Amino acid sequence: MMDQAPILIIIIPLFAALFLTLVGPLGPRFAYGLLITGLVGSLGCSLLSLGLVLDGNQAVQYRLGDWPPPLGIELVIDHLSGVVLVLIAGCALLTAIYSLRTAEQDNPDRLNHYYALFSLLVTGLLGMAASGDVFNIYVLLEISALSSYGLLARGQGPAYFATFKYLIVGTIGACFYLLGVGYLYIMTGSLNIADMAAILSQPELQESVSVRIGFTLIILGVWIKMALFPLHAWMPNAYSKAGTTTACLIAPLMTKVSVYIMLRMMFTLFSADYVFSAIVWSPYVIYLASAAAVIGMIAALAQRDLRKMLTFIIVAEIGYMTGGAWIATASGFIGATYHILADGLMTLCLFMAVGAIIYRTGETSMAAMRNIFQKMPVTAVIFVIGAASIIGVPPTCGFFSKWYLIQGAAEAEAWVFVAALLIASLVAAIIFFRLLEIAFFGDLDTTGASGDHGHSHQPVATLRAEAPLSMLIPMVITAASVIILGLYTKEVVNYFISWSVPLGI
Amino acid sequence: MKQLTFIILIVCALLMLKAAADLPDWADPASPASTHLSPDFLEQGYVETATPNIVTVVLADYRSYDTMFEAVVVFAAALIVMVILRHTPRKRGKTILYRPKREGRDTILQGAAQLIIPVMQIFALYVVGHGHYSPGGGFQGGVIFGASFILIALCFNLRFAIQRFREQGVLVCVAGGVLLYAAIGAICQVMGYNFLGYTGLASILGASDVMARSYGILAVEVGVGITVMSVMVSLYYDLASSGDLDEGL
Numbered sequence: 001m002m003d004q005a006p007i008l009i010i011i012i013p014l015f016a017a018l019f020l021t022l023v024g025p026l027g028p029r030f031a032y033g034l035l036i037t038g039l040v041g042s043l044g045c046s047l048l049s050l051g052l053v054l055d056g057n058q059a060v061q062y063r064l065g066d067w068p069p070p071l072g073i074e075l076v077i078d079h080l081s082g083v084v085l086v087l088i089a090g091c092a093l094l095t096a097i098y099s100l101r102t103a104e105q106d107n108p109d110r111l112n113h114y115y116a117l118f119s120l121l122v123t124g125l126l127g128m129a130a131s132g133d134v135f136n137i138y139v140l141l142e143i144s145a146l147s148s149y150g151l152l153a154r155g156q157g158p159a160y161f162a163t164f165k166y167l168i169v170g171t172i173g174a175c176f177y178l179l180g181v182g183y184l185y186i187m188t189g190s191l192n193i194a195d196m197a198a199i200l201s202q203p204e205l206q207e208s209v210s211v212r213i214g215f216t217l218i219i220l221g222v223w224i225k226m227a228l229f230p231l232h233a234w235m236p237n238a239y240s241k242a243g244t245t246t247a248c249l250i251a252p253l254m255t256k257v258s259v260y261i262m263l264r265m266m267f268t269l270f271s272a273d274y275v276f277s278a279i280v281w282s283p284y285v286i287y288l289a290s291a292a293a294v295i296g297m298i299a300a301l302a303q304r305d306l307r308k309m310l311t312f313i314i315v316a317e318i319g320y321m322t323g324g325a326w327i328a329t330a331s332g333f334i335g336a337t338y339h340i341l342a343d344g345l346m347t348l349c350l351f352m353a354v355g356a357i358i359y360r361t362g363e364t365s366m367a368a369m370r371n372i373f374q375k376m377p378v379t380a381v382i383f384v385i386g387a388a389s390i391i392g393v394p395p396t397c398g399f400f401s402k403w404y405l406i407q408g409a410a411e412a413e414a415w416v417f418v419a420a421l422l423i424a425s426l427v428a429a430i431i432f433f434r435l436l437e438i439a440f441f442g443d444l445d446t447t448g449a450s451g452d453h454g455h456s457h458q459p460v461a462t463l464r465a466e467a468p469l470s471m472l473i474p475m476v477i478t479a480a481s482v483i484i485l486g487l488y489t490k491e492v493v494n495y496f497i498s499w500s501v502p503l504g505i
Numbered sequence: 506m507k508q509l510t511f512i513i514l515i516v517c518a519l520l521m522l523k524a525a526a527d528l529p530d531w532a533d534p535a536s537p538a539s540t541h542l543s544p545d546f547l548e549q550g551y552v553e554t555a556t557p558n559i560v561t562v563v564l565a566d567y568r569s570y571d572t573m574f575e576a577v578v579v580f581a582a583a584l585i586v587m588v589i590l591r592h593t594p595r596k597r598g599k600t601i602l603y604r605p606k607r608e609g610r611d612t613i614l615q616g617a618a619q620l621i622i623p624v625m626q627i628f629a630l631y632v633v634g635h636g637h638y639s640p641g642g643g644f645q646g647g648v649i650f651g652a653s654f655i656l657i658a659l660c661f662n663l664r665f666a667i668q669r670f671r672e673q674g675v676l677v678c679v680a681g682g683v684l685l686y687a688a689i690g691a692i693c694q695v696m697g698y699n700f701l702g703y704t705g706l707a708s709i710l711g712a713s714d715v716m717a718r719s720y721g722i723l724a725v726e727v728g729v730g731i732t733v734m735s736v737m738v739s740l741y742y743d744l745a746s747s748g749d750l751d752e753g754l
Contacts, residue, residue, distance in 0.1 A: 011690070018683055064570040117584060136574075150584065189539070210525070
């Protein structure tokens with residue numbers, strides 16, 4: 001049974017989605033229970049698969065339909081994808097537990113269909129991370145994208161418009177990826193990543209223009225999907241208008257999985273050698289990444305809507321990871337990979353905390369932060385932990401990923417990227433200290449009706465209204481894992497990430 | 506902004522043309538696509554699955570896992586349209602789109618439909634079943650079958666069609682088709698093979714390994730057909746009545 005674990009990771013949430021479609025008459029609580037059961041099963045199987053990988057210290061392969069790899073499709077779970085699978089399944093499970101109140105609030109009817117889409121999205125993300133076949137990645141990319149359109153469109157007000165934009169841009173991104181895969185298929189005749197990698201290492205294909213264009217198209221498509229700086233315009237509106245649960249699920253995971261796909265394409269399908277010597281535009285990506293980090297953070301500083309601010313922070317974080325991957329040093333790669341985990345957790349932590357604050361106060365602007373330490377002390381502390389990790393304060397994981405990234409950038413003498421990282425961290429500090437100032441002293445900018453609350457030293461509305469337990473438990477777990485991941489950085493890097501550092505950098 | 510878009514488009518087009526210069530010629534028998542995996546598929550496909558149509562073999566056996574998720578994409582589309590349209594709270598005073606009402610009896614239309622629809626449905630089943638031998642299969646057959654229900658809705662009216670194929674039934678079929686597909690994969694697992702390893706069906710069906718693959722292909726094609734058929738119907742119901750499922754085109 002153990003050897004079936006890799007496929008069960010993906011199949012269990014798929015079955016959950018199919019059953020969830022049909023269980024409408026059984027009521028929302030049953031749907032909730034079914035979703036949680038499915039995700040627990042999936043998380044269990046991801047942990048089992050990761051255990052299998054660690055046992056043999058080599059990639060676990062799973063042949064679908066018992067066909068040998070280049071003919072059939074295979075799943076490949078190695079140290080990197082194993083960790084990413086656990087991250088996805090874990091974050092999805094935490095979000096599912098968290099959704100007990102918010103999902104019902106956002107979806108007064110047809111909650112089971114909402115949960116079915118939720119489960120389909122998780123299926124797509126897990127399938128992408130586990131897949132060892134470029135076309136299979138495309139199919140699952142479509143599933144995760146489609147279900148995210150459906151989930152995002154269930155938000156309030158202008159969500160339809162923002163989602164429609166995302167739909168157009170996301171489809172273009174997927175098309176670029178597919179075109180690139182098409183070029184590579186014509187040149188290699190294969191779709192299996194390992195097989196293609198072997199064929200692509202032949203000298204005549206290393207020189208081929210078509211292969212280079214294919215690579216460029218794939219990377220462009222993935223960049224659109226992960227919202228790298230000039231291609232990020234679809235993201236802030238789509239994510240900030242979404243329902244709370246949707247935002248908690250999609251914001252931490254979608255972009256991170258795209259980054260993972262980028263790393264796979266760069267270093268597993270192609271090689272570090274090819275990317276950094278044959279591709280003429282690769283040295284300029286660092287500037288793009290630096291611009292993403294700085295501009296994303298500055299744009300976040302300009303926002304007054306809490307969730308929109310967080311989405312712009314994601315734009316900046318994507319800049320960190322892209323830069324880490326393209327500076328061509330081992331520390332940079334470790335930093336980028338570690339940051340996938342760290343950013344997934346800390347973004348989830350912040351989105352959950354902000355979701356709880358919005359749930360209790362009903363406000364989405366920064367004014368919601370007023371007196372938050374009196375009103376919701378636990379949520380406020382969790383928010384501070386997430387914020388500390390984004391800024392990069394030592395015991396949290398955000399500090400260590402930044403450490404590796406800066407170290408890698410310094411080794412590569414990419415001083416622009418070092419400067420961008422430092423500036424972005426400073427701006428992040430400003431963003432969050434401003435929020436803390438509002439939390440303790442009130443919002444000095446707002447006048448009028450709310451002004452007298454803000455200016456008085458004895459705030460009026462300080463009734464305790466902590467978030468419900470169903471939200472608090474997953475939030476506390478997430479915040480704890482942000483710190484635990486930070487404390488065990490060395491182990492995580494040694495046992496998992498250092499195995500996947502590509503040859504040649 | 507428009508000029509910028511234009512420039513970007515031109516640059517993209519030039520890049521792709523440049524890449525195309527390097528590609529092998531059309532239908533070049535020496536191109537990697539026809540020398541690397543295709544010979545294996547062509548030579549082994551019939552021997553291993555007893556199915557002459559190699560496209561079907563690649564689609565529903567070698568790359569069956571992809572096809573399952575293609576069916577899931579179709580399923581997701583129906584689910585999303587339902588989630589978006591059926592959910593919209595009905596405001597009074599909302600502009601109702603033009604909905605022609607069909608009153609009375611359109612003898613010619615309905616008479617013709619009564620003649621055509623049974624033939625269409627039998628042909629659809631033939632297309633699903635004959636995918637082993639000729640172009641066809643679950644996706645195509647499902648579309649034809651779904652079209653027959655849409656024809657009913659067009660020639661009679663939406664209510665008439667919904668009475669015969671209710672929303673709950675459509676929903677069961679939408680999920681049921683994919684469920685059939687995935688369940689066949691899971692049965693193979695229970696029998697000790699990998700997911701979608703149709704040889705696992707051999708002992709259940711009492712057939713040889715090769716014939717079990719052939720039956721496995723047929724069964725998943727039927728699953729795809731059910732999903733595609735009901736997704737067509739579901740999309741039509743929701744779109745034609747903008748989610749109200751009462752009157753419609």
